[in-house]
Amino acid sequence: MEAVKVPRGLAGVSVADTRISKSSADGSLVYRGYPIADLAANASFEETAYLVLNGKLPTRGELDSFASGIARRSSLDRRVFDIMGALGGGAHPIDAIRTGVSALGSIDAEQSIQDKEASIESKMPVLAANCLRVPKGEPPRLPGKTGGFADRLLQMLTPREASEFDRWVFERVLIFYMEHDMNASSFTVRVVASTLADPYAAASAGLASLKGPLHGGANEAAMEMLLRAKDPENAGPFVEATFREGRKLMGFGHRVYKQFDPRARLCKEYLGEMTKKRGDDRIYRLCDAIEREMWEKKKIPPNLDYYAAPIFYLLGIEVPLYTPIFAASRVFGWMAHYNEQVEENKLIRPDSTYVGHAGRSYVPIEKR
Amino acid sequence: MEAVKVPRGLAGVSVADTRISKSSADGSLVYRGYPIADLAANASFEETAYLVLNGKLPTRGELDSFASGIARRSSLDRRVFDIMGALGGGAHPIDAIRTGVSALGSIDAEQSIQDKEASIESKMPVLAANCLRVPKGEPPRLPGKTGGFADRLLQMLTPREASEFDRWVFERVLIFYMEHDMNASSFTVRVVASTLADPYAAASAGLASLKGPLHGGANEAAMEMLLRAKDPENAGPFVEATFREGRKLMGFGHRVYKQFDPRARLCKEYLGEMTKKRGDDRIYRLCDAIEREMWEKKKIPPNLDYYAAPIFYLLGIEVPLYTPIFAASRVFGWMAHYNEQVEENKLIRPDSTYVGHAGRSYVPIEKR
Numbered sequence: 001m002e003a004v005k006v007p008r009g010l011a012g013v014s015v016a017d018t019r020i021s022k023s024s025a026d027g028s029l030v031y032r033g034y035p036i037a038d039l040a041a042n043a044s045f046e047e048t049a050y051l052v053l054n055g056k057l058p059t060r061g062e063l064d065s066f067a068s069g070i071a072r073r074s075s076l077d078r079r080v081f082d083i084m085g086a087l088g089g090g091a092h093p094i095d096a097i098r099t100g101v102s103a104l105g106s107i108d109a110e111q112s113i114q115d116k117e118a119s120i121e122s123k124m125p126v127l128a129a130n131c132l133r134v135p136k137g138e139p140p141r142l143p144g145k146t147g148g149f150a151d152r153l154l155q156m157l158t159p160r161e162a163s164e165f166d167r168w169v170f171e172r173v174l175i176f177y178m179e180h181d182m183n184a185s186s187f188t189v190r191v192v193a194s195t196l197a198d199p200y201a202a203a204s205a206g207l208a209s210l211k212g213p214l215h216g217g218a219n220e221a222a223m224e225m226l227l228r229a230k231d232p233e234n235a236g237p238f239v240e241a242t243f244r245e246g247r248k249l250m251g252f253g254h255r256v257y258k259q260f261d262p263r264a265r266l267c268k269e270y271l272g273e274m275t276k277k278r279g280d281d282r283i284y285r286l287c288d289a290i291e292r293e294m295w296e297k298k299k300i301p302p303n304l305d306y307y308a309a310p311i312f313y314l315l316g317i318e319v320p321l322y323t324p325i326f327a328a329s330r331v332f333g334w335m336a337h338y339n340e341q342v343e344e345n346k347l348i349r350p351d352s353t354y355v356g357h358a359g360r361s362y363v364p365i366e367k368r
Numbered sequence: 369m370e371a372v373k374v375p376r377g378l379a380g381v382s383v384a385d386t387r388i389s390k391s392s393a394d395g396s397l398v399y400r401g402y403p404i405a406d407l408a409a410n411a412s413f414e415e416t417a418y419l420v421l422n423g424k425l426p427t428r429g430e431l432d433s434f435a436s437g438i439a440r441r442s443s444l445d446r447r448v449f450d451i452m453g454a455l456g457g458g459a460h461p462i463d464a465i466r467t468g469v470s471a472l473g474s475i476d477a478e479q480s481i482q483d484k485e486a487s488i489e490s491k492m493p494v495l496a497a498n499c500l501r502v503p504k505g506e507p508p509r510l511p512g513k514t515g516g517f518a519d520r521l522l523q524m525l526t527p528r529e530a531s532e533f534d535r536w537v538f539e540r541v542l543i544f545y546m547e548h549d550m551n552a553s554s555f556t557v558r559v560v561a562s563t564l565a566d567p568y569a570a571a572s573a574g575l576a577s578l579k580g581p582l583h584g585g586a587n588e589a590a591m592e593m594l595l596r597a598k599d600p601e602n603a604g605p606f607v608e609a610t611f612r613e614g615r616k617l618m619g620f621g622h623r624v625y626k627q628f629d630p631r632a633r634l635c636k637e638y639l640g641e642m643t644k645k646r647g648d649d650r651i652y653r654l655c656d657a658i659e660r661e662m663w664e665k666k667k668i669p670p671n672l673d674y675y676a677a678p679i680f681y682l683l684g685i686e687v688p689l690y691t692p693i694f695a696a697s698r699v700f701g702w703m704a705h706y707n708e709q710v711e712e713n714k715l716i717r718p719d720s721t722y723v724g725h726a727g728r729s730y731v732p733i734e735k736r
Binding site for chain 1: 381402715724725
């Protein structure tokens with residue numbers, strides 16, 4: 001039986017039916033049928049997470065039980081911090097989180113698949129917030145007792161006190177990072193889930209794929225670029241120099257969105273509001289100016305990472321924590337994909353086309 | 369643009385051109401063009417590993433440098449043992465190895481991709497041999513200074529002294545486990561590699577997929593079944609009872625090999641020889657009798673796991689270490705796939721078909 005050949009990288013190849021989310025070239029994104037702008041305007045992080053996981057918005061009782069379950073499971077076994085600490089101060093943040101989640105696979109005492117998932121979802125923000133500090137030997141920041149998922153995460157990420165509006169914006173950005181149909185890490189999660197491995201194994205593999213610069217790290221790279229560009233007045237020369245040197249502008253372009261990324265548009269609005277309230281709109285004007293240059297020259301729109309980065313920056317979050325924040329939110333999408341894969345499972349086991357040598361015979365080493 | 373639909377689980381879908389290995393329905397398996405029986409008859413583990421990684425048999429100089437590089441890198445940082453120890457005695461062996469490899473991603477000081485790969489390949493047998501002991505708090509067994517890869521691994525796995533023939537057989541089994549074209553874990557490794565994540569990330573994801581019972585654990589399950597069946601004379605009733613109760617016989621069937629698995633055939637010969645030398649051929653006769661019953665009733669041949677398991681058993685290796693042994697050998701195949709993926713990389717990022725709700729609007733929680 002001849003294997004069916006498909007485009008490299010499985011580009012445009014549908015590997016699964018999904019009910020979780022859908023992004024479209026026209027700039028639309030829905031989670032479980034709800035437009036992202038509708039959720040951003042109205043829903044909390046927990047409501048959205050419940051929706052992504054369960055396919056429907058929760059009743060009050062369901063929401064309370066879901067939110068308190070997440071809060072309750074967020075305390076991390078001391079051994080996990082010890083393990084992260086053993087990695088040493090040079091540890092890459094994603095390595096530290098992946099090692100922590102991998103260790104939880106044996107340290108956690110959860111029994112059911114659902115409880116294991118809830119445990120990972122609850123502990124991921126604690127791992128994310130501590131993935132820089134704890135390997136350096138600094139004491140962990142533990143989750144507070146009050147506030148929702150987003151507030152508790154933000155409090156661990158930075159000691160800076162955030163305004164109500166800033167906290168609202170941070171929660172929106174987390175909602176945007178939660179899910180995005182068949183991206184590289186969600187596919188990795190599904191491949192591992194298809195062996196019927198447990199959720200810790202699947203989540204640790206998702207984190208492994210986030211380690212790669214073609215999937216993770218984009219929001220950090222965007223911020224580093226903005227910091228290099230510095231000044232709104234410098235946008236034109238900066239973009240020109242970048243192209244002249246054959247380098248790429250970070251935070252632009254998307255496999256799906258060719259006109260605009262709906263999440264980036266909303267984040268841009270929020271960023272404008274945040275800078276207005278601060279009485280200093282330089283970073284907003286810088287972002288806007290580079291965006292205009294890029295559109296004029298290449299017709300490529302900014303993506304979520306481009307406008308999430310300066311928001312995190314204004315919130316006072318260290319740049320190497322930006323991708324860990326992504327992971328703390330995306331894990332809900334990963335678990336939704338895990339469940340969908342396992343529900344009607346078939347092992348994901350593709351074929352390959354052998355194009356190598358044939359008919360070779362062993363030659364003794366003296367005669368090679 | 370409509371996504372191309374392909375069979376579920378990507379069955380029969382060629383996702384890559386490969387020069388590494390090829391298994392065929394007629395019972396043939398080649399590594400880099402060399403038939404598996406030719407390699408089993410003539411090559412050492414290191415020669416075969418060099419071949420799988422580099423596409424050619426090594427000269428004496430290349431082999432010496434490769435083998436000594438592996439031996440030299442096999443010492444494990446104390447912190448990795450500490451991390452495995454922190455998991456506690458109930459840790460699943462594959463969790464322990466995965467956590468160790470994940471931690472190495474930050475603990476190892478190797479710089480080049482090639483050195484990182486060599487480090488993982490060298491340390492995997494140490495992790496495999498200690499994945500049960502160290503979490504229980506027992507002292508690690510360290511690699512010896514003499515002997516090749518297979519001998520050093522076997523010495524760590526069991527204190528029992530092995531005959532020259534037994535050691536030769538163990539090395540053959542490792543050669544058989546090294547590589548098998550696009551299996552579930554090698555595909556996982558390629559998916560992660562395609563994000564340009566480092567080899568530690570990719571190997572830890574490969575281990576994550578080995579945690580799943582649809583990919584890992586088969587040789588352990590086969591041995592447990594043989595121990596339950598016990599007696600050659602019991603083979604007929606045992607097989608009948610298994611079918612009557614709607615359970616599966618472990619160690620049978622293969623996605624590719626429908627007539628016979630060439631590796632199982634060779635292992636069966638070795639097992640016959642081992643039992644003859646021991647003057648007790650009961651386990652050989654048991655395996656043979658169940659194989660015959662299964663072929664008569666279902667026309668399904670045994671696979672490698674079925675005959676590797678009793679070989680490991682006669683060598684005195686604890687059953688939960690059988691899948692770790694697989695990992696210690698397969699990691700060479702994983703790294704070959706990592707290299708092949710990265711050499712002509714394209715991010716593996718498939719599409720999905722959205723079949724969920726459309727056009728939903730947020731409803732306030734009081735009205736749900």
